[in-house]
Amino acid sequence: MNASGGAVSRSGGRSGPVLLAGVGTALPGAPVDNAALSRLLGIAPEWMETFIGTRTRHFALDLDGGTVRWTLEDLCTDAADRALADAGADPDDVAFIVLATATPDALMPTTAALVADRLGIDGVPVYQLQSGCSGAVQAMALASSLLVGGARGPKPVGLVIGGDVCSKHLDLRQDFREMPPSQLVNYVLFGDGAGAAALSRAPGTARAVLSRADHRLSGLGSAPGQRVEWFGQADRHSGRPAVTEDYKAVEARVPVMAQEMLDTMLDTLGWPAESLGHVLPPQLSGRMTERITRGLRQGLEWEEVSCVAETGNNGNALVFLQLERLLPRLAAGGRAVGIAIESSKWIKSGFAVEATG
Structure with a gap:
C-alpha cells in the first residue's frame, strides 16, 4: 500500500x-421497472427514463x-x-x-x-x-x-x-x-x-490480472455530497432524513474527479490512453453515467462497461457487476480501467485489469 x-x-x-x-x-x-415505481410514487415513468435514465432496479x-x-x-x-x-x-x-x-x-x-x-x-x-x-x-x-x-x-x-x-x-x-x-x-x-x-x-x-487498485480522499475543506444517517435510541425521532444528497454538487464534481482518476491510473501504470479496450465508468444513474462516459471518451475507441441502467445504483456491488460483464469481453492482451467516485466526502478510486496470457 x-x-x-x-x-x-x-x-x-x-x-x-x-x-x-x-x-x-x-x-x-425480479427487476422493478419504472412503471411499477410510477404506481407507487406517482411519478410519470417517462420522467424517470428521460431525466434519470435508470430503467430497472432490484429491491x-x-x-x-x-x-x-x-x-x-x-x-x-x-x-x-x-x-x-x-x-x-x-x-x-x-x-x-x-x-x-x-x-x-x-x-x-x-x-x-x-x-x-x-x-x-x-x-x-x-x-x-x-x-x-x-x-x-x-x-x-x-x-x-x-x-x-x-x-x-x-x-x-x-x-x-x-x-x-x-x-x-x-x-x-x-x-x-x-x-x-x-x-x-x-x-x-x-x-x-x-x-x-x-x-x-x-x-x-x-x-485476469488486477494490475492496480487506488483510492484517494479528495474532499479537503468541502461539504459532504452525501450523508447517510445512523440513528440511535436517543435521536431516532430527530426528524432528520435518513439519506441526503447534494445532487448539484454531484453533477458538477463527479465528472471532473472521474477524469482526474482515469488520468492518474494511466500515468501511474504507463499505459497510453489508446491502449485501453474497456472503461468501467462511475455508475450514478443511467443519464449521469452517459454524461460522464462522453467526457471520458475524448475520441477514443474503448468500449464502455456499465450496469446501472438495469441494476440501479447499488453502491458497493457496482464494481463487481461491471467486472462480471467485463471479463467475458476481455480479449488476450486487453486492458481496462474502472473508476468509482464516492460523493460522501469526495473519494475518487480506480482499478486496472489486464487479460492474462
Missing part, C-alpha cells in the same frame, strides 16, 4: 501478480407490503459463494475476507463476520470497510496488499465482497406527493445488491 492508498500487483518469488480468479454477484428478486424489500425479504448478509453470502465457485476455490482456501458497505445490517456484529460464518470460514482475518461507492475498490486495494504481503495458506485466496441494501432507508408509508424531489429521487436512483471477487497469486487461477 502506498501513501496515496494505491495497491500494485507485483511479481516476484514463486508468486505472481494479484489475479482475479473469480467473480460473483447477487441481486434480490431487498417487498414494495407492496414493505417486508424485508433479503438482508445484506444474504446477498453477500450468495455473491461470495458464486465468486469462489467461479474461481474453483473452497471456503478452506480463503485466507482473509474484506467486505465493503455503506449499509450494514447492524453495527455489530459486522456483516463480514456473519458472512464468514455462513460460508463456514473461521480462524482468518475478517475486515469490514465502511464506505460508499469507492469501498469496493478500497477493499481490492487492501486485499492486494495482504496477498502481496504474504497471506498464509497453501494457495491463499483473498475474498473481497461489496454490497448495499439501500432500500432499508426507504419509507413506503409516506405520502409521496408531499416529499421534496431531493428525497423522492432516491427511490428512483438506488437499488440493492452484492458482488464478490476471489483474488489469488496462485498460477493458473486467473481470469
Whole structure:
C-alpha cells in the first residue's frame, strides 16, 4: 500500500501478480421497472427514463407490503459463494475476507463476520470497510496488499465482497406527493445488491490480472455530497432524513474527479490512453453515467462497461457487476480501467485489469 492508498500487483518469488480468479454477484428478486415505481410514487415513468435514465432496479424489500425479504448478509453470502465457485476455490482456501458497505445490517456484529460464518470460514482475518461507492475498490486495494504481503495458506485466496441494501432507508408509508424531489429521487436512483471477487497469486487461477487498485480522499475543506444517517435510541425521532444528497454538487464534481482518476491510473501504470479496450465508468444513474462516459471518451475507441441502467445504483456491488460483464469481453492482451467516485466526502478510486496470457 502506498501513501496515496494505491495497491500494485507485483511479481516476484514463486508468486505472481494479484489475479482475479473469480467473480460473483447477487441481486434480490425480479427487476422493478419504472412503471411499477410510477404506481407507487406517482411519478410519470417517462420522467424517470428521460431525466434519470435508470430503467430497472432490484429491491431487498417487498414494495407492496414493505417486508424485508433479503438482508445484506444474504446477498453477500450468495455473491461470495458464486465468486469462489467461479474461481474453483473452497471456503478452506480463503485466507482473509474484506467486505465493503455503506449499509450494514447492524453495527455489530459486522456483516463480514456473519458472512464468514455462513460460508463456514473461521480462524482468518475478517475486515469490514465502511464506505460508499469507492469501498469496493478500497477493499481490492487492501486485499492486494495482504496477498502481496504474504497471506498464509497453501494457495491463499483473498475474498473481497461489496454490497448495499439501500432500500432499508426507504419509507413506503409516506405520502409521496408531499416529499421534496431531493428525497423522492432516491427511490428512483438506488437499488440493492452484492458482488464478490476471489483474488489469488496462485498460477493458473486467473481470469485476469488486477494490475492496480487506488483510492484517494479528495474532499479537503468541502461539504459532504452525501450523508447517510445512523440513528440511535436517543435521536431516532430527530426528524432528520435518513439519506441526503447534494445532487448539484454531484453533477458538477463527479465528472471532473472521474477524469482526474482515469488520468492518474494511466500515468501511474504507463499505459497510453489508446491502449485501453474497456472503461468501467462511475455508475450514478443511467443519464449521469452517459454524461460522464462522453467526457471520458475524448475520441477514443474503448468500449464502455456499465450496469446501472438495469441494476440501479447499488453502491458497493457496482464494481463487481461491471467486472462480471467485463471479463467475458476481455480479449488476450486487453486492458481496462474502472473508476468509482464516492460523493460522501469526495473519494475518487480506480482499478486496472489486464487479460492474462
